[in-house]
Amino acid sequence: MQTPPQTTDELYEALRENDRLPYGRTRTVTAEELAEAAELFGEPVPLIHALLELQEAYTYGSEPRKSPVVFARLLNLFDEQPDVFDARLRHQLFWRFKWVANALRSLPEIPLASLRQWQTEMRDRYEKAGLDLQPYYGQAYQLAAHIGEDTALAYELWAGRTRGMLSDCEACETCERALYHLAAGDDARALGAWEPVLAGKESCQEEPARSVSYALLPLLRTGRTDEARHLHLAGYRGCRRNPSMAGEVGRHLEFCALTGNEARGLELLAENRTLFDEVDSPLALLDLLTGVEVLLARVEALGHGELPAAGFAGRSWTVATLRAEVARRADDLAGRFDARNGTTAHSGRRGARLAQAPLLESLELTLRPRALEDVAPAPAAPAPAPAEPLPESPADLIRRARELDEQGHPDAHACWARLGEVVSAPGYVHPDDPEVGPLVRLRADLLEEEAVLAERRDAYADAAALYEEAAGLYEDAGTPGHAVLARACAVLAAAQTPPEDSGHDADAHVAALTEAHPALVRLHEEAAGLAPCLEARLLRLRVSALGLRLQASGDREQVAPVFTEAELLHDFATRHALTGQIAGARLLRATTHAMSGDLPTALAEADALVESLRADGPAWHLPRALSLRGKIQLGLGDAQAAHASLSEGLRLAAEWPADTVDAPTLHGELAQACMHLGRPDEALRHLTRSAELDLRAGNRIEAFCTYSNAAQLSLDLGRVEDCIALLDSLLVEPDVVAGELDDRLVAQLRLTRARALRAGDDLKAATAEFAALAAESAGWEDDPGSHAMIAAETAVLLGEAGEFGRAREAVDQALAAHARDPRYEMVSNALRELARLQAYQQGPEGLTGARAFLDDAGRVADEARAAGFEADGRSLDSALAYEHGRVGAYGGAYDEALASLEKALGLLGEPGEDAERAAEWAECARLAAVVEGVYLERRPVALGRIGAAVERLTALGHGEAAEPLTELAERLRDEE
Known part of the structure; x- marks a missing residue:
């Protein structure tokens, strides 16, 4: 809070603003400041509201020691001035007796006698106020369950009573009933009780997240693994990083430990490491620590005790050292509760959780399954394993x-x-063997191999330097042929090096490759007495330079020179029986046909090459040939054949070292084939596999781009929780957190996540993410169009939440960015939707604001018309006229609405044969008839309008589009 409120109106507005924040220290500190400010006004009602907000912040911010103190002040105010508590405030006061009981139970330093005394206070107060005692008996049961004694009787006294106005919500009471059955060992009955909460039919502040965390293991034990997986993803999102739900986080970690997802558990532990210091509730901390220990003990038992682990602040932890510290603290807490309660309930429950054996060897929880080896510090890349010793x-x-x-x-x-x-x-002695040659020759060979590996990493400048160094050593060794070849490799690598001052400019790249080819030809012509294998490699470099130039330029005139060089290579390799180079030449020839657009010829070449390789080899070229054939088949629209070729290529690639073929690209192409075949789930698996392979190879940009596509696909498939879980996992990667990854790529990941949150009806989280992205993208001077898109989406979300002031600010940002980089349709859609939302939510009072949005949309439509822009769907003008009609109808301006709808019908024109256009026309006609027949009460005229519209639609074969009109006509006749 920057400045204290100066009036009670400012205080109430500040309280409302604070209520929008998530629970945690920021919200709590502000609530404390507002409570202090409220006291200065000397009025009881503002102070009561501020204290209620402060107690809520303490309760849901996991600070149970402070909650009872605030409530005591509220109770004193009630005792001194009961009349200032209206019905709502009085209800709030008596409701929070339960909050205090929960807080006191969670503090082992509070004597048991004090807990019972508070329950007596609650009962006396309820009886004096004439309130139902069911909430009191609920608290008595929860105390019995906490202590572990007399639970059956306490349960019957509570569960058998009728619910009242002050009873806990249905979802919370459902959870308590289910936990009672769970404690008795009856998983099936517990899950039966939980059914309405797990199905989303009952919810509240902490539900269903609380119930889900408890239900995960019973679901596994009863064989409902798919349901457990789905609820883990959704439920964890509901409690992550939330201090008041630390115990729930602990149970999700436990779930990971018992399903073969230890690596995900460590990832979630890292994401929630702040809870170690933020949770001030000993009971919640005990619950969290026990779940953490279950996870860490499992990881340690699997032999990974030295892995780094996220733990208490102030030092670095391994799994083993953190487990020992967690065990010490949790044992102490359990002992303190048992000492206070006079039972061994907490130590017993804790011991039972720690003694659990894994329930499943493996359960794939997310689209990014990871093993413990994946989270270990990356060792040096192992040498590729050869086929023979x-x-x-x-x-x-x-x-x-x-x-x-x-x-x-x-x-x-x-x-x-x-x-x-x-x-x-140390001590290497080079063989004294004329056939092997001197050590300097071997050092040249090794430098050349190092250069090849650098090229594979796209480190072309490094490769060029290494090739040049190798060439010098080859000359020293008396092998001039190898020196020529190394220098030729250096020429081609240098041509692929991006210029330092211009980025990877396409024209500069083409020019460099153009210059490289004659340089390679000169090196070839000046070399004498080359061995056939070396000369073939030189010819291969020549055709590669031209092929790369064709690829970079897309210039069809460059095709013929590529074929000419490819034929030189093929003829030379054939004369000297160099089977590998023959295959390479044929592969280049097929690729060139494909790049030139002649896919049928390219396919014929690829087919012949595949058959030749099957018969005569070399076998290691077959995966690459199958990959090319699959891409060509996909280009020709034969997705089934492409899938078969690519699948075989991927299978055969597994028989060779990993770098023989580009497996990530193969998986990506298979994903495309699967999408064409209508198999999106399989496509999703290939996308994530492609991304993970790139990630392991250090190709992080490519990996994150592919993961971004996978996240979008999972969202398109309606797998919202999978999408969010995947993105959450990516966004906590170290280089993302450190800001080392491309910021626009990270923004795209966050944007997809925000859209997924919206699709999952988590509007508060979605709005917060959109607002943050809108603020960041405002600084993208080079990309105002993206800012316009993000700000427009943010405005609509704010409108859905009823925050039209903030929505106006956001859409104004979108309009300003749109002025620099037009996004006509997107911005128009947002403005029209905001107008509809405001008129729908506020009725006549929102008409002025809604019309302002439509006025802006009108200006955007004028600009689009002047620019010759055509929308993908209906025109912006007809859409705007229709929205004027809807807004007028919602706002009570019926004559204006009808005129706008008739204008929209005129702009739409005749329905025509297109079904989508006919549906739009029919909906516009229906709304016009509603305004005319229902709101303006001109039923005969409306029925005539409907009859004409139905006749027109039916004649055009749009019977389905006419059905809503027919139903409206029947309704109007019934009302006559």
Whole structure:
């Protein structure tokens, strides 16, 4: 709070603003400041409201020690001035006796006698006020359950009574009944009691999140795993980072530990690490710590005790050290409660939770399943495993590596990796073998391999430098042919290096590749006595340069030179029986046909190549050929054939080292094929697999882009909780939190999450995220259009919440950004929707504000018309006229509404044969008839309008669109 309120009106507005904030220290501190300010007015009613807000902040901010103190002040005010408490305030006061009872139970330092004394106070107060005692008996039962004694009798005394005005809500009482059956070991009866809450039929401030956390394990034990999975995702979101629901968070961690999702559990623990310090309720902390210990003990038992873990502030923790600290603190808390209560209930419950065995070996909870190995610090990348055992002696290993390298065999990389280890080891003695050559030759080989790996990482500048260094060593070793080839590789790598001053400018890239080709030709022509394998690789570089230029430029005139060079390579490789280079030439030829747009010829080439490779090899080229064929088949619209080719390619790729074929791209292409085949769930699996493979390879931008597509697809499929859980997992990645990932990509992830929250009816969270994104995107000077989109969506959400002042501010931002980078349809849609919302929610009182939104929409439509913009759907002018009609009808301006709707009908024109257009026309005609026949009470005229519309629609074959009109006619006749 920047400045204290100066009037009671300002105080009430500040209280309303604070009520919009999530529970936590920010809201609590502001509530404390407002309570202090309220005292200065010297009026009891404002003070009562401020104290009620403060007690709520303490209660749901997990500060139970402070809640009873505030309530005592409220009770004193009631005793001194009962008349200032109206019916609503009086209800609030007596309701909160239960809050105090809950707070006192959660503090082990409060004697048991004091707990019973408070219950007596509550009973006496209720009886004196003539209130029903069912809430008192509810609190008596909860105390008995807490202590672990006489629960059956206390339950009957409470559960058998009729609910009253001050009873806990249906959802909370349902949870208490279910927990009673759960404590008795009756999972089925507990779940039966929980059914209305778990199904979303009953809810409140803490429900269904509280019930869900308790129901997860019973659901597993009764075989309802899919339901448990879904409720974990939705329920966890309802309690994450919430101090008043720390126990619920602990039970979600426990659920992860018992379903083979230990890695997700550690991720969720990290997300909630602030709870260790924020939770001031010993009872809630005990619940949280026990769940944390179940998780950590499981991770430690699996041999990962040294993994880092998020724990108490002030030091770094491993799983093992944190588990020991958590166990010490939780044992102490359980012992303190048992000492206060005179039972062993809390130690017993805690011991039972810790003794649980896993319920499932594995349950896929999210679209991003991870193992404990995935959260461990990344070790150095292991050398690729070869198909055959590597030779032991250095000489044989060198010979094998060079032989495989000449063939282009994938196992060459494993040989070079092993040789790198051998040469760098202390005491290495190079073989005295003329066939092997000098050490300087081997060092050149290893540098060249390092350059190849750098190229695969797109580190072209590094690769070029390494190739040049290798070339010098090859000359020193007396192998000029290899030196020429290394220099040629350096030329092509340098041509692919993005210019430092201009980013990866397309024209600069094309120019560099254009210059590279003659340089490669000169190197080739000036070289003498090249071995066939080296000359073929030089020819391969020449055609690659032209192919890359074609790819970068898209210029069809560049196709012929590529084919010419490809034929040179193919003929040379055929004469010298270089099977790997023959396959490479054919692959380049098929790719070039595809890039030129001649897909049928490209497919024929790819088919022939696949058959040739099946028959004669080399087999390691087959996955890449199948991948190309699948892409071509997809381009030709044969998704079934594409799916078969890509699936086979992926299966065969698994037989070779991981870098033989681009598996992430294969999965991505399979996802496209699956979408074309109407198999979106399978597509989703391939997208997430593609992203995870990229992530493991260090390609983080590509991975996050693919995950973004997966999140959007899951949202499109209605898998809202999967979408949110996936994005939550990505947004806590270290480089995202540290701001090291591309900010626009992160913004896209957050935008999709905000839309998913909206789809999941979590409007408060969605609005907060949209508002934050709108504020951030306001600074995107280079992209005002995206800001216009985000601000427009934010405005609509604020309108749905009835906050039209803030909605006006947001849509004004959208309009300002739209003026710089037009988004006609999007901004018009938002303005019209805001007008409808305000008129619908506020009626005649909202008409002025609604018309202001429509006036802005009218200006946008004028701009669009002047710019020649055409909307994807109905025109902006007809949509605007229709909205004027709706707004007028909601606001009671019926004649104006009817005129607007008739204008909309004129703009729409005849229904025509298009079903969508006919449906729009029919809806406009129906609303006009409603205004005329219902609100203006001109039923005969309205019936005539309807009859003509139905006749027109029926004649055009739009019987379904006419049905609402027919139903309206029947209603109007019934009312005559």
